[in-house]
Amino acid sequence: MVALASPKIYGAIWVSLFALFCLYKRYQEHKQANPNGRPYPPGPRPLPLLGNLFDLARKDEIAAYLRLYHKYETLGKLFRPRTFDDVA
Numbered sequence: 001m002v003a004l005a006s007p008k009i010y011g012a013i014w015v016s017l018f019a020l021f022c023l024y025k026r027y028q029e030h031k032q033a034n035p036n037g038r039p040y041p042p043g044p045r046p047l048p049l050l051g052n053l054f055d056l057a058r059k060d061e062i063a064a065y066l067r068l069y070h071k072y073e074t075l076g077k078l079f080r081p082r083t084f085d086d087v088a
């Protein structure tokens with residue numbers, strides 16, 4: 001009679017197959033997102049859980065956000081909700 005492997009080995013095999021499948025899917029998604037292999041443009045520093053918290057203005061916040069408002073004022077007008085005055 002042939003001795004079967006222990007259930008722990010079968011579990012380890014399934015976990016390793018699942019991990020390989022996940023890595024393969026991640027690789028495929030990466031290839032679809034960047035098919036030419038060109039580098040992505042620079043972006044914010046990747047900080048898990050903190051995001052770009054350190055990029056926010058720390059001193060004189062009102063002046064900093066007003067500068068941004070005046071710089072991108074036309075974008076704000078494009079995406080604001082329509083009112084009755086806009087239609088009439």
